Amino acid sequence: MKRAAIETLVIVAAILFVAPVALIYIESLKPDAEIVKFESVLPKDPARGVRENFQYVLGTPEEIPIFRWLGNSVLISSSITLLVLTVDSLAAYALARLRLPGGRLVFAAVIATMMVPGQILLVPVYLILNRLHWIDSPLALIVPAGEYHASRIYTLQTGMSKRTIRHGRLLEQHADWVWTVIDPVPPGTDGSSA
Numbered sequence: 001m002k003r004a005a006i007e008t009l010v011i012v013a014a015i016l017f018v019a020p021v022a023l024i025y026i027e028s029l030k031p032d033a034e035i036v037k038f039e040s041v042l043p044k045d046p047a048r049g050v051r052e053n054f055q056y057v058l059g060t061p062e063e064i065p066i067f068r069w070l071g072n073s074v075l076i077s078s079s080i081t082l083l084v085l086t087v088d089s090l091a092a093y094a095l096a097r098l099r100l101p102g103g104r105l106v107f108a109a110v111i112a113t114m115m116v117p118g119q120i121l122l123v124p125v126y127l128i129l130n131r132l133h134w135i136d137s138p139l140a141l142i143v144p145a146g147e148y149h150a151s152r153i154y155t156l157q158t159g160m161s162k163r164t165i166r167h168g169r170l171l172e173q174h175a176d177w178v179w180t181v182i183d184p185v186p187p188g189t190d191g192s193s194a
Contacts, residue, residue: 028053072138079142 027035029046031053043049057064094100095107125144126135134140 076138076141079138080145083142083145 023041026041026043029049030043031045031049034044034049057066061067095103100106129135129140129144132139134143
């Protein structure tokens with residue numbers, strides 16, 4: 001009985017989350033006049049809406065460069081993901097597994113900088129990016145977004161058992177086609193910066 005109530009609650013929540021996306025798609029199939037003058041949820045003439053909306057957006061790349069926007073989004077998000085996976089995973093591994101002198105102090109400094117609100121750092125980061133001549137370039141979005149993930153990965157690395165590390169090393173020795181450093185994406189993180 002309790003399981004059925006939970007499943008019903010999950011289904012209702014899923015519908016509530018999917019409904020706005022479905023409504024946006026349905027609205028995109030309506031012509032402008034039909035959107036302004038709301039009569040029904042479903043479009044009366046979806047073919048006309050496709051002609052007016054989709055052909056306009058996809059047919060005028062000089063006015064609406066949607067494929068360039070998509071390419072920029074893919075470039076920036078994948079670059080940030082690669083930056084976080086390489087640099088932050090290596091830093092977290094060094095902080096968690098190697099007993100370096102001052103390692104705890106470095107980790108405390110990383111945590112302390114995370115406590116500073118991002119709004120306070122806007123002007124200094126802008127001045128640094130301006131001095132590097134990175135304004136209006138993808139680097140201005142990629143490099144600052146790659147920070148602060150080392151502490152999250154560190155927390156996961158410290159909980160990893162020595163046996164898991166030994167098995168990972170064994171896998172690395174025998175599978176030369178695998179490029180990893182123990183686990184480039186630790187469990188619980190998906191490589192995103194959220």
